[in-house]
Amino acid sequence: MATSGGQRAVDGGPADEFRIRFDGVQLRRGDRRVFDGLSCGFARAQINVVLGGSGAGKTTLLRLIGGLTRPESGSVYVADEDVTRLSERELFRTRARIGMLFQGGALLDSMTIFENVALPLREHTQLSERDIAAEVTRRLVAVGLPDTEYLYPRQLSGGMNRRAALARTIVTDPEIVLCDEPFSGLDPINVRRIEALLVDLNRRLGLTMIITSHHLASSLRMADRIVFLVDGRAIAGTPEDLLRSTDQRVLEFLRADSDGPEGAPRIAPAVASAGRT
C-alpha cells in the first residue's frame, strides 16, 4: 500500500483520477494533531472505504470534504474546486453535488420521516408533491423502512433513524455520497441490506462513495479502494493490498479486529468476496 506524505504525493495514481483529493492537510484539535500533512485521493465512481481506529479522524475527513470543518493548512479538492477557499454561499453550490449521512442521522426532529426525506426534493427540485411522495416511499422501502412516513425520528430506534437518514442522503442521487459509519448499530440483515443498496447505487449510477466504517468485513466486501488513517496520515490501496500489507499499524488493526467478538474466520470470506461482481 502507498503511504501519503510530502507535497502533492497523492497515492495510487495521477491526481486527475481522483474526484476528491486531500493535499497536505494539517488539522489540530486542542493539543492533539488529527491530520499531519494528510494527502490522499478518493477515486471517481468507486466505493472508497475509510478505516482507522477511534479518533483517527474519519468523521473529520468527511467534514473537511463537506466544508463543515476548515483545516489549518492544506487543500481539499472536490471536483477540482478547493473547498477550503470557498465562502459559505459558494459551498452551497458544491454541496448540492454531495449527500452526507451523519453518524447520528441528523434528521430534523421537528419533522416526520416523510418530511425529512422529502426536504431536499422540495428545496432543490421542481417535482410535484405526488412525485415527491412516490420517490420518498421508494427510498424508504429501499432502506427497509416502509410505513414509517408519518412517524417522527424520536419514535424510531437509532439504527432506523440512520437508515431514514440514508434515504434522505441518496434521495437526490448526488454525485458524491459521504457515509459516516452507516453500519454501526445495525443488525446483520440490515448491514447486508444497506451494503447492497450502496453497492447498487454505485454500480448503477456511478456515484463516488466515501464510507467510514469500523465494520471490517463489510468494508472488505464493498470497497474498491481503502484509505487507512493512522498517525494523521493515510495508507491507501485496494482491499487485497490492505490484507497483504506488511505495515505493522495495518496488521495490528486487522489483528485486533479478527480478535473481536465475531472472531478471525470472518476476514477470510470477506477477502474471498472482495472481488465481487
Next chain:
Amino acid sequence: MRPAFVSRLGFGTLELVSHLGRVALFLGHIGRVAVRKPYRLRRLVNEVFDSGVLSLAIVCLSGATVGAVLGLQGYTTLSRFGATGSLGAVVGLSLVRELGPVLTALLVTGRAGSAMAAEIASMVTTGQIDGLRMMSIDPVDFVIAPKALAMLIALPMLSALFTSFGFFGGYVVGVELLGLDGGMYVSSLERSIDFRDDVAQSLVKSVVFAALVGTIATYRGFHAEPTSAGVSAATTGTVVVASLAILLFDYVITALWSV
C-alpha cells in the same frame, strides 16, 4: 500590574467590538433571507404559534395579576390624597408605558426565548444544523429567520394582551372589590392615555424588545458549543443577556421619548 490591567481591558474591548460585529452580521443575514424567496410562511406560522400562542396563558395571567396589584397599591396610595378617582389613570399609564412591554418581554424571554435558544442549540449539538448545510439549505433561512420574525410578530401582540388583562385586573380590584365607580375608572383610564406619547411608545418598546429577544436567543443558540453544557449556556445566556438588554433599552427609549 497596571499594564496587565490595561492589556486585559484592551483585549476585552476588542472582544466586545468583534462580538457586536458578529451579531450585526448575523442580524444582517436574517434580514437578507427574510426578504428573499422562499418566504417559508408555514414555518413562520408554526413559530408564531410556539412563541405567541403557547405564551398566552402565562402572559394573560401575569397581566391580570399585575393589574390587580397595581389596583390595590394605587388605591391605597391615592386614598391618602382623596384621589381614588384617578385609579384608572395610574393603572393605565403604568401598564401602557412601562409594565406592559417590559414585563411581557421578560416573561417571553423566560418562556419562548429560552426555549428557542435551547432548541437551536440542541439542533447544533445533534448535527441537524450541519445536516441542513450539507443539503445546501441555509440554516439561517430555514430555522433562524422564521423564529426571529415570529418573535417580532408575537411579542407586540402579547404585550397588548398583557396590558388589556392588566386593565381588567385593576378594574376587578378597584371596582368590584374596593367599590370604586366603574365609569370613573374607565373614563380616568381613557382620558389619561395619549396615543402618541403612551401607546406609540409602548408599541415601539415592544417591537425593539422583540428584536432584542429574537436576535439574542437565535444568536446564542446558533453559536452554542455542540455539547449539553453548550445548550445550557445558550439558554441561561439568553435569559440573562436579553433581560439586561430589555431593561437597558427601556431606559434609553423612555429617555429619548422624553426629549
